[in-house]
Amino acid sequence: MNQKCYITTAIPYANAAPHIGTAMDYLYGDILLRYQLLRGNDAKMSIGTDEHGIKVQQKAETNGKTPQQFVDDLQPEFNKMRAALDMNFGVDITDATKPLVEQDFNEQNIISVRTSDSEHVRLVQDIWRRLDEAGVIYKSRYEGWYCTGCEAYYTETETHDNNYICPIHNKPYEKLSEENYYLKVSAFTDRIRNFIKDAVVPEFRGKELLEMIKDGARDVSISRPSDKLSWGVPVPGDESQVMYVWIDALSNYITALGYPDDDWHSDFWPANVEIVGKDILRFHAIIWPAMLMALGLELPKKLMVHGFINVDGVKMSKSIGNVVSPLAIIDDYGVDAFRYYFVAHVPTFEDGDFTWEKFENAYNGELANDLGNLVARVAAMIRKYFDGNLAVVDETNELNDAAETLLGDYKVSMDGLDLNSALNAITKYVHELNQYIEQSAPWKVNKIEDEAERMQRQVEIFSTLVNGLLLVAKYVSPFMPNTAYVIHDTFSHDEIPAETPIMFPKKYLHTAEPTHK
Ligand SMILES: [Zn+2]
Incomplete structure (x- = not known):
């Protein structure tokens, strides 16, 4: 069933470079978008920046720039963050961040709105007129x-x-x-x-x-x-007034679809999910529906509210000096590790906590040991026992029950927007695959003398493992697209590639490396 699906992300205020809260909005939106695409739906997501308001006006003055210059100069920071998070679908992220009129709506999964863009301003003024009418x-x-x-x-x-x-x-x-x-x-x-x-x-x-x-x-x-606030959308027909920044900002979710022009993409409205932080829920749950009802538009189906990320239990702040940049994490550990931690270790609807120690433990334990090592081990054994030949793999899956459980839990969690639970269902299944290797012990099976008997059992075991890993690749793809690609590429051809990249090489930049005998 090919359905239209529209996801919106809160547009961050463009008075400073993007931070971890911005990254969380992007990350959650990107996961939901990829999930909908995986289901074969025609899905789109909106992103953007909220560029008007007194804070930008003041910050620009402090920096000796016009407000427009100031927000223009910040755009590369937002694009860098979006690219670093791997939000690329078919088109380069820079294509999605062109002015609204230059974006190809039909070709893109991501539509971007900058609220200082003249096209957005024109549409918002039209929205105001309609509210007035x-x-x-x-x-x-x-x-x-x-x-x-x-x-x-x-x-x-x-x-x-x-x-x-x-x-x-x-x-x-x-x-x-x-x-x-x-x-x-x-x-x-x-x-x-x-x-x-x-x-x-x-x-x-x-x-x-x-x-x-x-x-x-x-x-x-x-x-x-307007003598108190000059940097904003002028109220149509009244030069002395400028729109309250939230009227302008909330409208981005529909101006992204071209509303209220006659040819707007109404088939994508109402939004299936609007992602917001807990601090801005009241604007989205009170003012926004009032605007939509006055315009005669349907209301979003879900408002997904997430919490804040603390560092070791303390709110991030510049004055405390505990601000963690998403880019710093991504640079050292890769984007999939970032994506993993902030979903697997942050309850989707509550505040989460980050420490370098917790992060590195998850990286070296859950990603390097449990997942990366599983992929490397299975690939190495297939090279050893089958000379790398994957054509022997059949439909056998001795972990069918666990797979059924995974599918059930995953779907219920994803549909309930509980990304944390969905990813944990996959982690649990990875754990079952690791246990299965220990229990089925292919190295013992390899000692069975009767060749036919030996081969039959090995085929059963490795079919189970390969089918299991391909399932992991599929379901983990919204969360960790690069990891999913490597797993899929390793096990989906007739032969194991001569070299499989080491996934999640161990790193001890913030914790002590364990000593081995
Ligand atoms: Zn305040």
């Missing part, structure tokens, strides 16, 4: 609190509870008193509640949000006076 925009005076760091408005109660200092940014809230446009979010309260119940994964994040709007969703200010 729908009667959900009105003008009013905003008297209240704002955090520039969060780009969010806060109530008196919220700010009071935090002693008037934003706990995320450690900065006092700003008191605003200005004439703004508002979006009538309150009109959609009941449907927003239903959306949260149906769409938010995991459920407990949705419950937190429902508590927040228990007295109803509030209307939100959706513009700022």
